[in-house]
Amino acid sequence: MKVIAFCFFLALSMSAFTQTQTVKQLYDEYRKSKYSFANKYRNQTITVTGKIRSISVASDFWKDQDVHKIHLTATGYENFVVCQIPYKDSAILRRFQVGGFLTVTGVVASNISDALFLSQCTFATAESAVKKSSAPANAPLGKYNVYQNDATGFNYQYTFQLKSYGLYILNGKAGNCMYNTKTNIINFSTGPLKGFTGLYRPTTDNENDPPSFLLDAKGKIPDANSSHQGNQFAYYQGR
Structure with a gap:
């Protein structure tokens, strides 16, 4: 009976790692407890799907002493999953491009710090699911919670309320704004x-995200297709 119970437990443990997870799911789990996350995933084979934020090509000088890297992002800002590809397998890089999606199966490195490094990677392209959005074409009035990446992660900053396309309130203080319904710029x-x-x-790449604003404190128009470095993210919370 003990042998049967052990085999059942082992099967459950293995099935947990063979299930495909998103980069965002792993990122959120990591932020809840880095220690538990490291103990759970180090040296394990996992399958993960996500968006490519950047691709780093190995040095032609170092060749087999270097590796190509495909970086997958959870928020659009960080490189949380790093797929390591041997120099000799350079042809694999031609299958992918920044902004695309992929599914990778690989072995997690024993040292897990701010990123998850995968080796022995095998790939399958992952098409971004196309769903009809129910989000309004223009910014809804109501509360927006604002987050920003800092040294400790993706953290809450403040909440403002968009009362109209010409008025907002933050911490009880009113201010004027101007929202353009043709350009979606405020x-x-x-x-x-x-x-x-x-x-x-x-909408964003994460289908679970509510309507949102990208905010730039310096007055520049944010680029929706950039890495969003320095931007704040204001997510709609309803009326």
Whole structure:
């Protein structure tokens, strides 16, 4: 009976790692407990799917002493999963491009710090699911929770309320803004967010995200297709 119970437990453990997970799921699990995450995944074979943020080509000088790297992102800002490809397998890189999606199976490195390094990688392209969005074409009025990447991760910053396309409130203080329904750009002219510029996004790469704004504190129009470095993320919370 003990042998049967052990085999059953082993089968359950192995099935947990053979299931495909998203980069975002792994990233969220890592942020909850880095210690538990490392103990769970180090030296394990996992399958993960996600969006390619960048591709680093190995040095022609070092050749087999170096590796190609395909970086997958959870938030669009960081490189959380790093797929390591031997120099001799350079042809694999031609299958992928930045902004695309892939599914990879690989062995997690024993040292897990700020990223998950995978070796012995095998790949399958993953098409981004196309779903009809129910998000409004223009920014809905209501509360927006704002987050930003900092030294400790993707953290909450503040909440503002969009009262109209010309008025917002933050910490009880009102300010003027101007939202353009043709360009989806909002400019904050007075109040706590004076000088900020935002770009409304009905959807993101994460299908679970609510409508949101990309915000730039320096007044630049955020690029929806960039790495969003330095941007704040304002997620709609309802009325």
